[in-house]
Amino acid sequence: MAKVASLSVNGKKLPVDVDSTVSLLSVLRNDLDLTGSKYGCGEGQCGACTVLIDGQPMRSCITQVGRAQGKQITTIEGLEKDGKLHPLQEAFIKADAMQCAYCTSGMIMSASALLARTSKPNREEIIRGMNGNICRCGAYQRIVEAIQIASGTQTSSLRAGGVRTEEPEVTK
Amino acid sequence: MIDERDLIETIEAERYELVEESAYNFTFDRRDFIKAFGLGIVFIVPAARVLAQQRGQGESGRGGGNNQMPTDIDAWIHIDEKGEVTAFTGKVEVGQNTRTSLIQAVADELHVPVASVHLVMGDTDLTPFDMGTFGSRSTPTMAPQLRKAAAAAREMLIAMAAEQLKVEPADLRIVDARFLNHDKSKTLTLAEVAKGRKLVKVIPDNIAITQPKDWTVAGTSVTKVDAKEVVTGKHRYTSDVRRDGMLFGKVVRPAAFNATLVSTDTKTAEAMPGVKVVTDGNFIGVVAPDQQTATKAANAIAVDWKSPGQPSNAELFDLLRKPTSAGGRGGGEGGGGGSRPQGSIADGLAAADKKLEKTYTVAYIAHAPLEPRAAVAEWVGDKLTVWTGTQRPFGVRSELAEAFHISEDKVRVIVPDTGSGYGGKHTGECAVEAARLAKAAGKPVKILWTREEEFTWAYFRPAGVIDIKSGVKNDGTLTAWEFHNYNSGASGIQIKYEIPNNDIRFHQSNSPLRQGSYRGLAATANHFARESHIDELANEVKMDPLEFRLKNIKDERLRDVLQAAAKSFGWGKTRPANGRGFGIACGFEKGGYVATCAEIAIEPPSTSEDKANKRVRIVRVVASFECGAVVNPLHLKNQIEGSVVMAIGGALFESIDFTNGKILNPHFANYRVPRFSDMPLIEIVVLDRKDIPSAGAGETPIVGLAPAVGNAIFNATGVRLRSLPLAPRGLS
Numbered sequence: 001m002a003k004v005a006s007l008s009v010n011g012k013k014l015p016v017d018v019d020s021t022v023s024l025l026s027v028l029r030n031d032l033d034l035t036g037s038k039y040g041c042g043e044g045q046c047g048a049c050t051v052l053i054d055g056q057p058m059r060s061c062i063t064q065v066g067r068a069q070g071k072q073i074t075t076i077e078g079l080e081k082d083g084k085l086h087p088l089q090e091a092f093i094k095a096d097a098m099q100c101a102y103c104t105s106g107m108i109m110s111a112s113a114l115l116a117r118t119s120k121p122n123r124e125e126i127i128r129g130m131n132g133n134i135c136r137c138g139a140y141q142r143i144v145e146a147i148q149i150a151s152g153t154q155t156s157s158l159r160a161g162g163v164r165t166e167e168p169e170v171t172k
Numbered sequence: 173m174i175d176e177r178d179l180i181e182t183i184e185a186e187r188y189e190l191v192e193e194s195a196y197n198f199t200f201d202r203r204d205f206i207k208a209f210g211l212g213i214v215f216i217v218p219a220a221r222v223l224a225q226q227r228g229q230g231e232s233g234r235g236g237g238n239n240q241m242p243t244d245i246d247a248w249i250h251i252d253e254k255g256e257v258t259a260f261t262g263k264v265e266v267g268q269n270t271r272t273s274l275i276q277a278v279a280d281e282l283h284v285p286v287a288s289v290h291l292v293m294g295d296t297d298l299t300p301f302d303m304g305t306f307g308s309r310s311t312p313t314m315a316p317q318l319r320k321a322a323a324a325a326r327e328m329l330i331a332m333a334a335e336q337l338k339v340e341p342a343d344l345r346i347v348d349a350r351f352l353n354h355d356k357s358k359t360l361t362l363a364e365v366a367k368g369r370k371l372v373k374v375i376p377d378n379i380a381i382t383q384p385k386d387w388t389v390a391g392t393s394v395t396k397v398d399a400k401e402v403v404t405g406k407h408r409y410t411s412d413v414r415r416d417g418m419l420f421g422k423v424v425r426p427a428a429f430n431a432t433l434v435s436t437d438t439k440t441a442e443a444m445p446g447v448k449v450v451t452d453g454n455f456i457g458v459v460a461p462d463q464q465t466a467t468k469a470a471n472a473i474a475v476d477w478k479s480p481g482q483p484s485n486a487e488l489f490d491l492l493r494k495p496t497s498a499g500g501r502g503g504g505e506g507g508g509g510g511s512r513p514q515g516s517i518a519d520g521l522a523a524a525d526k527k528l529e530k531t532y533t534v535a536y537i538a539h540a541p542l543e544p545r546a547a548v549a550e551w552v553g554d555k556l557t558v559w560t561g562t563q564r565p566f567g568v569r570s571e572l573a574e575a576f577h578i579s580e581d582k583v584r585v586i587v588p589d590t591g592s593g594y595g596g597k598h599t600g601e602c603a604v605e606a607a608r609l610a611k612a613a614g615k616p617v618k619i620l621w622t623r624e625e626e627f628t629w630a631y632f633r634p635a636g637v638i639d640i641k642s643g644v645k646n647d648g649t650l651t652a653w654e655f656h657n658y659n660s661g662a663s664g665i666q667i668k669y670e671i672p673n674n675d676i677r678f679h680q681s682n683s684p685l686r687q688g689s690y691r692g693l694a695a696t697a698n699h700f701a702r703e704s705h706i707d708e709l710a711n712e713v714k715m716d717p718l719e720f721r722l723k724n725i726k727d728e729r730l731r732d733v734l735q736a737a738a739k740s741f742g743w744g745k746t747r748p749a750n751g752r753g754f755g756i757a758c759g760f761e762k763g764g765y766v767a768t769c770a771e772i773a774i775e776p777p778s779t780s781e782d783k784a785n786k787r788v789r790i791v792r793v794v795a796s797f798e799c800g801a802v803v804n805p806l807h808l809k810n811q812i813e814g815s816v817v818m819a820i821g822g823a824l825f826e827s828i829d830f831t832n833g834k835i836l837n838p839h840f841a842n843y844r845v846p847r848f849s850d851m852p853l854i855e856i857v858v859l860d861r862k863d864i865p866s867a868g869a870g871e872t873p874i875v876g877l878a879p880a881v882g883n884a885i886f887n888a889t890g891v892r893l894r895s896l897p898l899a900p901r902g903l904s
Contacts, residue, residue, distance in 0.1 A: 022464055030463060035412035036405020038591070040542045041623040045840035048542060076405035089403040093395060096806050099814055100267025101402040102542040102591030108403060127848040134840065136542045137267050137592055138817025139810060140851045 010078025020066025047133030255363030262302025294587030308868025428833030520652025520673030524643025543591020636660020661694025753888025763867025768876030785902030
């Protein structure tokens with residue numbers, strides 16, 4: 001069986017010693033201890049394992065590691081640069097776009113691919129682009145908002161609205 | 173102070189909580205505290221019921237004094253030499269953001285910044301005993317306990333600082349973790365007071381806690397405290413835990429539920445390098461150096477299982493109506509969350525102008541937490557440590573102690589903040605499996621359940637059948653309400669409608685599938701049936717559904733949320749466009765009041781699977797919620813939005829298909845959960861009642877969506893749907 005001896009992850013060439021047919025997710029998590037990418041279904045249905053391969057969003061759970069060989073792999077751990085969070089990471093915090101947060105890495109990676117394709121997506125484009133990612137806690141509205149904040153199409157209204165004691169109002 | 177353990181029976185009198193009271197050994201003594209936490213000061217709060225008992229025995233002050241350690245403790249807080257505060261709670265974080273809100277409570281009382289407070293959660297060696305994180309109890313019971321500890325700690329710290337500064341305690345206050353006297357001429361930091369100390373203080377139980385109107389940290393939108401860890405992928409869930417020498421385990425699953433092992437051939441698996449096969453009764457598992465090999469080895473084991481014939485979906489509702497041989501707690505007795513019948517149903521029906529008799533059903537659904545069950549088990553000598561994502565760390569400790577015939581003090585369960593639960597992670601199956609394999613292997617073992625295992629071998633939200641018989645006068649006055657819930661549970665079964673003649677019962681059934689708790693438990697089923705039926709009655713007497721509800725509801729809090737939701741939705745101001753419908757529903761559960769308005773659209777088929785059927789799309793939802801004083805507006809809204817979204821699945825399309833002991837749709841490809849494209853525009857209206865103690869909020873907002881959507885479908889089409897999910901394959 002063919003072996004993979006090294007991978008380029010987050011700008012670094014890292015030695016590995018794995019069969020080429022093993023899932024990229026397994027190698028990232030178990031061999032390289034990059035556990036930010038999550039197993040959610042193992043079938044490419046939930047998006048929790050999303051990484052970028054040469055800039056393209058891929059489900060690492062159904063991607064054989066051999067197919068990522070020689071390519072640039074970016075994981076959630078690679079988004080922060082020189083101690084500065086990626087705008088999407090900042091925006092997810094600002095919009096409180098998470099609950100249990102198990103889906104968050106995959107959401108941010110899928111969103112970064114979306115923004116690379118479409119720098120200022122509208123709501124429909126965000127929904128279409130993100131539909132392969134599941135947030136079982138249901139934070140979708142906030143994730144949309146986070147992507148809008150990161151792409152400069154909206155500033156957060158979540159905090160401003162607040163809570164009323166008398167006359168109820170609507171906040172979105 | 174309310175005691176969790178006394179409450180279990182009263183709040184959730186149904187078996188689906190899966191809470192078995194466990195005996196426990198509490199072994200901390202004063203020295204252990206010092207050993208565990210190092211230098212500084214530990215403040216401990218004895219359990220309220222211990223104090224009460226001691227007072228009853230005429231030994232007042234024993235638990236509150238400083239000379240004797242209480243044996244039953246609700247909370248403790250440690251202040252280290254750097255002035256960092258660590259609070260300890262047996263509750264766990266599963267996405268409800270209770271870590272943040274409990275830290276807010278401590279920071280509020282101690283007058284220290286949120287950033288200087290840490291919270292150790294769900295570690296059976298370090299945290300006080302706790303029944304579990306369920307029933308929306310963390311906010312109403314744990315927050316006050318931690319507040320009490322923090323408030324008492326603050327007063328004691330002030331006394332200690334006053335002594336150091338040689339001033340009167342009354343002259344000192346704490347601002348931002350600094351002690352200041354009246355003219356700020358004398359100051360001291362928290363660190364300076366804790367330095368060099370080695371103290372354990374038992375705090376009195378008569379300390380007043382800060383009331384919501386005076387909160388400064390609670391009541392504000394503090395960001396999720398570990399949000400940065402999360403967005404950078406650094407937070408370690410159970411599935412990310414790694415131990416030296418760790419192996420991977422895999423369990424060989426039976427071909428069907430209730431199967432017994434006839435014979436097995438493990439030779440091929442055992443020949444694989446590094447693989448060890450463990451058989452023990454019906455349990456077959458393997459350990460291997462890596463996950464792939466473990467899976468390969470498990471697949472290589474040939475097993476002959478024998479399983480009995482078992483029912484399928486098709487027979488489900490007939491089956492649930494059959495009484496259990498055991499007689500079911502609450503069945504027919506009005507216990508289990510039902511109530512004593514009032515008036516006479518016969519009289520109520522006789523007084524009615526219109527009578528209605530309808531049946532509603534709900535399917536089994538899966539929690540499908542995005543992090544499937546996972547555990548890492550490690551034996552050191554005869555001591556077992558297990559990391560696992562469970563809502564009941566102490567319950568899982570008992571399960572482990574029982575499984576391995578060891579005492580509970582030989583077992584430590586640690587719960588990292590977990591990839592959600594929704595009531596689906598009360599049990600410790602995976603922990604026991606990992607511990608069994610680790611024992612055989614002599615090394616730490618990690619087991620990660622696959623999605624298919626999580627869908628199959630966890631437990632389900634109960635399916636149920638609900639029969640309602642009712643009567644109403646032409647002027648909209650409700651006269652009779654007979655309600656029978658078979659199997660789905662008693663949560664939310666109570667009515668807030670003023671109906672003089674009512675008989676509300678929960679009947680236990682023999683469930684063909686393993687079932688347990690779920691977000692909101694049976695409250696979704698009971699609200700769906702009740703609020704759909706109320707809508708039908710309003711239609712019978714040609715009244716507006718909102719007006720009909722308000723006519724029959726006196727409870728001010730419920731009226732307030734109804735009117736708030738209706739106002740924001742614009743109820744009664746506009747008519748739905750062609751092909752669209754409006755629906756409304758309201759409810760009450762676990763101290764929270766919710767009203768939900770939904771607008772739906774009937775659209776052309778959009779997917780290949782339902783090409784013959786029209787699609788129901790939820791266009792817009794307004795949910796109004798009131799749960800007393802709001803602890804964190806940002807996270808509260810997040811919970812309500814999440815409840816609305818999660819509810820869409822159970823309302824429209826989620827359903828477990830099963831036959832003969834097998835789950836037929838154990839994958840996201842054929843068990844549909846809500847996605848971005850299912851999301852309506854969601855508007856949340858929160859009513860903040862600073863005069864009412866805070867209730868939990870992670871569950872109750874889920875109950876209004878399904879009936880609001882069902883009512884909206886009726887409004888759009890004139891077709892009444894009485895089974896959840898309403899439109900799994902669209903509208904036929």
